[in-house]
Amino acid sequence: MENRPDKTNKNNRTMKEKIRFYIILTLILVTGILIIQTILKPIPQGITGVQTLETGKQQSTQNSITGLGFLQPQDIHQIDTCIGDLSSTGAINPGDTVELKQDIYVGSTDCLNIDIANITLDCKHHKIIGNSSSSANGIVSNKTNDATVKGIIRNCHFYNFTNKTSIYTGKPIVLKEGAKYFLIHNNTFNVTRGITLNKTIDVTIANNTFANYSTLLTLYTDAEIYINGNLTNQTNETTIYNNTFEGIGISTNKPYAIYAIYANDLTIQGNTILTSNQITLDGVHDFYLKENALSRVEIKSQSSNTTAGRIERNTYIDTSTAMHFTSFSPNELSNISIYKHDMVNFSLSTMGSGVEQIKIYNNTFAGPMSIDLGSANNCTIWNNTFYPDEQTQITTGPNSKVRNNRIQNGIFKTITVTGDNTTVENNIFTKITGRGIVVKANNATVRNNTFNNITGIAIIIGDDTWQPPSHPVNVNGTTVYNNTIYLWVNLTTNTTMHSLLTGLPAIPGASTGIMIMPNTNNTNISENNINEQNIYAQTPPNMLKAETRGIFGKGINATYTLENLWIHDNTINTIREGITVENCQTTHIWNNNITKAGKTGIKTENCRGTRVNNNILEGGTYSPNIILWYKTGIEIFKSRAEIIQNNKIDKYHTGVYIYNATNTTSINSTINQTQIGIFSFLSMNNKILNSTITTRHIGINLLKTNHTQVNNSNIRNETGYLNTTGIQLSLSFY
Structure with missing residues (x-):
């Protein structure tokens, strides 16, 4: 019993020695592994201009771009010169960051080629200065057939990529086929040509500034952002967001800010273009132009079909022609929506027979404006508000609809139908001076419209610009029904334009509800309600002074007559002349109710075979x-x-x-x-x-x-x- 404590102490010492042994052995093993890793890691030899600052992962919130899937960067490398292919260094790996230490100059070959996946190129606000005597580019990505190529290009300033005597000067950034999932942001381009995308996928261009002061923009390839592909291999999923374009294209020769050709799924949003430069889309499918401030948009189908676009809530700075649509046969330009704008001084024009399905809706327009759809087919203009206060012109093509719009304070003429089978319905016109609706095509329907305070002519059927001896446009098969018209008479206004159309003297207060021009056939005018709003025609002594007419059909001699005209079931109140037709054949005037006509209820002049039946005239x-x-x-x-x-x-x-x-x-x-x-x-x-x-x-x-x-x-x-x-x-x- 006395020796027991000594035995216990001996056992404790043995246990401590074992633990110490295992700890030392573990440390030796770990140290050996680290030494082996260090020996096996390749060390680059003779790499000029590349310095690796840090090994190991670092955190970077700038690389957390939603949807692009960039990896966390591994190493940071600094360069002070152009090195060509990043992969040629052997030091730069996927996920690394490359930074500029200073301004660098482009030589005779491309300066930096991002040919490694998931690279962040951060210029740290240094300059990449081009070589105007060569075609060498600044930053390129030539990697092909690799779905993992990703990259970020940021904080770069580009200068001197413009040769004023050659169109073959290199460009600051060129991403070619196979470049995917790139983000180009927070860069400045003081050059003519900024970014070129060729058959890329999912590239975002955001928060850049383009400050070009060149006067030699000659080709669409000179655009600050140029997107191109070909018919079988297009550029896909491009987003151009929140960029500023300053001072571009002092010359008006080819002032392109953005030019896209052969592209799919293109979004252009929140950009500001401060001068008279335009966005041009050619052969683009599924595009979205939203909330940009710009001067002009050109949509065309010169290269291939351009379809499925939406133009929404943009602001137009210079509106001489804010939008222009052009179709080139045999290609089509179709299914384009213009939506929810609030614009002053707006103009849109179209050209070519392949333009169709343009939709203009829920916009507000102020100031003088023009929408000319020309021969564009199957278009719709609806739920818009127009406050022009000056000249307003809306021209429609065939098979189109103009409905549920509000038009106020228009001057000259507002809606002109130049294409067959068009319907103009449920619109409200207020304080129109001139012409409300002009029908110059066949088989048009004008119905359920309301006209308030019209000084001039509410509805014209036929060629309102015709003057002898030319031949007037033939208009056939028009239907005008259930419209409500209130004419406003101002005896201090000399309505010369009304005089030119009616052939009457320029009498103050002249206004007409519905007018049928020469060479108009098979017209049906029914169930309309036409009134004089301020009853000058009924109040002596002015009842013979105000030249107001409810329905006026004006043929010219026996050559340009009105044929097969039906005027029935209309209500006309307090008008100087209720219904007047001249130079007509086979006209039917029946079941009309005309009250308080100051001069004539119904008049036919130089007509043949007219039937005037079952009318009530008071x-x-x-x-x-x-x-x-x-x-x-x-x-x-x-x-x-x-x-x-x-x-x-x-x-x-x-x-x-x-x-x-x-x-x-x-x-x-x-x-x-x-x-x-x-x-x-x-x-x-x-x-x-x-x-x-x-x-x-x-x-x-x-x-x-x-x-x-x-x-x-x-x-x-x-x-x-x-x-x-x-x-x-x-x-x-x-």
């Missing part, structure tokens, strides 16, 4: 103290083979006036409260049948009228008027 309160010799319900003037049937006419000086007309029949007319019921003058071979007339002076007056039949008429004096005549013949014979 002239308004008649005062015997005012001479109203021109106030006539229905006037047949120098016409023949007309039929006037089943009309109801009240409160006119003359119910029916037949002047210098032949073979005309008035049948079943009901005429009340007139000075003269039916007045025939210098006419012959006419018939007046089954009339019911209540008159204050003469029931039927035949003056210098020959071979006219008057049968079965019921004529009586109006209550209170005793000195009346039933039928009066003067210098007439049968």
Whole structure:
């Protein structure tokens, strides 16, 4: 028992020695492994201009680009000269960072070629200075057939890549086929040509400044950002974001900021282009232009089809032609949307027969503006607001729709239909001076539009620019129905333009609801409501001064007539002339309701075969103290083979006036409260049948009228008027 403590102490010492042995052995093994790793790691020999600063991983928030999948950088290398291929050094590995120590100069070959995956090239705000006497580029990526090529290019300043005598000068950055998942950001380009992408995939160009002051931009390849491919191998998934373009293209020869050809999935967003330079897209599919400040966008299909684009919420600085669309046969330019802009002084034009499916919607336009879709097919303009305050012109192509727009304070003319089968519907026009809608194509439909305060002509069917002796455009098959028109009369305004169209003197206050121009056929005008808003035409003594017309059809002699014109079921109120047609054939005027016409309810002049049936005409309160010799319900003037049937006419000086007309029949007319019921003058071979007339002076007056039949008429004096005549013949014979 006494020796037990000594035995315990001995055992403890043995255990401690074993632990010490194992610790020493472990340290020896670890040290050996580290020595072996050091021996096996290759050491570059004779690498000029490359210095490795740090081995091991480092943290870098600048490389955390969402969606690009860059690895965390491994080593940082500094260079002070051009080295060509990064892989040639043997020191730079995938995931490394390469930094500039100082400004470097481009020689006769490309300066830096990123041919290693996942490289970050950080210039640290040093310059890469080009060689204007050679075609050598600054930074390139020539790696091909490698899906892992990725890179970041940042904080570089590029100078002297412009040779003013050669178009073959090198470029600051060129990424070629096989370059994928690149980010180019926070760089400055003081050069003519900035970045070229050729058949790349998923490249982002962001937060760069392009400050070019060259005056020799000659080709589209001179664009600050040039994107190209070919028909079978295109540049895909490019994003150009939040860049600034300053002072580019002082010459207007070819001022391209961005030029893309043969590209797919292109996004251009949030960029600012401060001068009159443009973005041009040619043969681009699925593009998105959003929230840029720029001067001009050119979309074309010269190289191949350009389709599926959206142009949204851009701001246009110089708007002489803000957008221009051009199609080159046999290619198409189609399915382009222009959406949600708020623009002042806007202009869009198109050219070529292959432009189609342009959509312009939910925009606000102010100032003078022009949208010319030319021959563009199947386009839609809807839900826009126009506050032009000056000249406004919207021109549509075939199979198009203009609907649900608001147009205010327009001058000259607003919507012109130049393509067949177009519909203009549900638009609201307010305070238009000039022409609201002009139809110069076949089979157009104009319906459900509202016109408020129109000074000029609300709707024109036919060639509004025609002047003899040229041949007017033939317009066939137009339908105009269910429009509401309020004419505004300003007796202090001399409406010369209205005079040119109507052939009438430039009378102050001239306005017309619907006008049909010469050489117009098969037109249907129905269920429209036309009013004078401030009733000058009805208030003496101005009722004969304001030249307002509800519906005016103007043929020119027997050559340019109106044929097969249907005017029916319209309501016309407080207008100087309700319906007037000149030089027409086979016209049908029926079931119209015309009230308070200051001069004439319905008039046909130099027409043949017109049917005036089942109309209701009310002239308004008649005062015997005012001479109203021109106030006539229905006037047949120098016409023949007309039929006037089943009309109801009240409160006119003359119910029916037949002047210098032949073979005309008035049948079943009901005429009340007139000075003269039916007045025939210098006419012959006419018939007046089954009339019911209540008159204050003469029931039927035949003056210098020959071979006219008057049968079965019921004529009586109006209550209170005793000195009346039933039928009066003067210098007439049968």
